[in-house]
């Protein structure tokens with residue numbers, strides 16, 4: 659009974675991949691991603707244990723979307739902003755609106771060696 663978590667995650671990812679391969683976009687939408695209105699903001703892609711771009715410059719009021727394109731879960735943790743995202747599975751995303759100017763460093767909560775920075779100007 660203790661092996662429930664990992665196989666479950668794996669199975670879910672396989673299902674997602676199959677859905678993508680078949681072009682069944684509706685299945686992805688039903689998983690609860692917050693991707694739909696993100697394109698008018700700014701995007702950071704997560705891949706190979708890195709945030710791209712690692713340094714993002716935006717204006718105050720910008721919504722930033724992180725999209726996980728890796729094969730394993732990642733999260734966004736930024737203590738000064740009390741941000742601690744859920745672990746994003748492959749192709750899941752997380753959004754946050756930066757209201758105030760400042761320099762914000764963040765890490766992946768699951769891999770603290772992964773660093774990113776958002777520089778917000780007024």
Ligand SMILES: [Cu+2]
Pocket residue numbers: 731732733766767768769772
């Ligand atoms: Cu990570």
